[in-house]
Amino acid sequence: MMKGNFDFYNWWKKFNRKNTYVLALVVFIITTAIYFILQPAIMEEGVLSRITTSNFRTWLPIILLSVGQTVVMLGGGLDLSSGAILSLGNVILAISIRNTDEAGFNLLIVLAVIMMGLVAGALNGFFVAFLDLQPIIATFATSFLYSGLALLILPQPGGKIPRPYTDFYRTTKFLGIPLAIYIIIAVLLIWVFFRNRKYGRFLFAVGGDEKAAYTTGVPVKGIITSTYILSGLLASLGAISYTLLTGSGSARSGEDMTLTALTAAVIGGTSFSGGSGSLFGTVLGAVILGTIQNILSLARLDSWYRTLVNAVIIVIALAGPGFIKLFAREK
């Protein structure tokens, strides 16, 4: 018994190391299959297209947050403030965007939100890379800063985004493929571009062993700061997409999203200890989570069950790698 299991385990470990998203891909196929099966009308004309559009435009904010979280995790860190940055961006947009004939002004607001994301990320990066604070603590603290600001700006949910903008986001399609998917593809392409360049290599090195990377001449502080800035940037983009999706603002909009984004990254194969993972896996992870949510609502489960299932998924996803390690050690 021992020999057979042993070989498989080692082979799996090796394979998984190079292609960390494989497990997520398998789970993705399974959950999507279940989802389709539960949708009796899916094969009818136009239904698949409608559902895909509706799903992906809803999932885009989380996907963007998850991607940001993955970059930070690859570098060995953690960003607990990305949801709060999204909330902040959301409320700024909700109260500032004017109607469509002031497009120039609206563009400025959007740029300002992006700027906010970059600055928030830089602040996070400063605390972690230069003040040497633990990422969990630093970003937990800054999350209160950003959500506090959001509450200050918009104490009660409100604001209104002009119809044309939200319609544009929600319905635009090129070649039958919704806008949201193009954005996701663009993000993945940018990642593929950088993964094989020095930046990507440095990122994995820093996440793998910060001290070894430093001794070898990798600009560790710069790399770490850049990951938080990227996370902040993606959170602000998430804010924009979320605002266009919902058409209004709420200071608590991003509250639950941080943990979901983290779970998506972990499901996608990104390791907490850094240096291992892929954005492709993360996107799959986010889609898996979204699909499961849909499956639950199709099964007409009580919302209590939904929360339970979510929690169970999070526990399994986070504890899973630990369990695997435990079994490995027993061998």
Added chain:
Amino acid sequence: MDTISLHAKHIVKHFGAVVALSDGTLRVDSGEVVALVGANGSGKSTLSKIITGVLSRDEGEIIYNGDSVQFTNPTAAQKAGITAVYQELSLVPILTVAENIWLAHEPVNNMGRIDDQEAQARTGELLKLFEGTFQDTLHPDAPVETLPPDEKQIVEILKAISRDPDILILDEATASLDGRQVDCLFRLIEEWKTQNMGLVFVSHRMDEIFKIADRAVVLRNGDTVGNVDIEETTEPEIVSLMVGHERGLGRIQRKESIQPESERIALNVEGLQTDVLHNVSFSVNEGELVGISGLRGQGQDELLHTLFGNRHFTGKIELFGETITPDHPRTVINKDMALIPGDRATQGVLMTRPILENLHLPNWRKYNFPLNIGKAIRDAKRITDKLNVVMKSLEAPVNSLSGGNAQKVVIGKWLLRDPNILLLDDPTKGVDVGTKAEFYNLLEELCAEGTTVLFYSSDDQELIDLAFRVFVMHDGTITEELSGDDVNKANLVSASMGAGVNNGAQK
């Protein structure tokens, strides 16, 4: 490569109040190998780290090719052509061999993309340098974390070479290599010398030094005390430079009295084997104080921890004739064995908890349920008085105590159990002189009362003063057993380096 020269002059380095280097001087030119030698704490590691930019210097000058230089970080030194191979590796475990070797200077194609194929090819060529000395676990695509220690060291060496250094510093780089690999490395070094590389070879191994080095620079207590041609010197001469004159601190006169009265064998070990130890066998009589010596990291603390039940092992351990299988410290604690560990802060005490709690940590069971706190406090007071612990009160946390007093708490904790066998892992490290003297008296008392003591110390003088018998460990096994007058500084240093010792019986 043109001829180069590196000259570090009179380097001084303090760490707080401790003077690590008071006069570090080293010169190396193209085409030569200079060995940097010195005992534990002599400053040689500090000197090599200052040269490579890992540490900053307080005083002194470094002249490199005629210019005065200051390296603020390792990268600066590397850019200037000075690269080091350390014993603590600088490899990222999750990356592959090729990725590690070329990290931060990857071959890049004209679109800015990392050229993995080029990296693989060049890595393959580098690996050829060590051809025949490694298994097929070592290939450019292998993640470093899957490699055994010797292959990791090879990767580390290749990583340094890939940067085409003018000066290469090998700091204990042969520690993880086997004989064949070392020979291969030395052949490469000879070749690099002809290419005008200058090499600094920091090592504890006499045979290697005499094999490969042209010159030797000897450090002792932070001073450069020797700069000799290898051809014109001998092993004993280098050892005597390293050891110098005896420096006593008014310590206890060597007594012959810490010799066992009893003939009973308290501890007998045969064929002990762990991941680190191999074939360790010895026996200790009741009431004896036996010392363990050798350079740090040669298995001394591993031995103590194995005896204490903290390691998986094969072999036989007998306590007073009874074979025991320590699989958990609990087992041996119940047999009245105690271990004073080497790292006080993480293994010896609970820093933030009160002294009282720390003292009784293994003992609460003796105080019944509900706890007889009154008795516990009385016992604690008794031991802190006996050990002369300077403290505010028993309620004060241990981190309010000085190093010496905190160590007394560790000792007190175990003394309260009246152990038969006491294992000590470098117990006077970081302890002030006064406390050390009290401690030595305590040990003598304990031995007189019949406690058996096995005592590792990195301080040779301490062992000379206290132990009649000393085991010197090297590479996970006992390589030398010294007793009586053979326990002296010169022999201890020699034995720790694998060189011969002067004693009656021929080795």
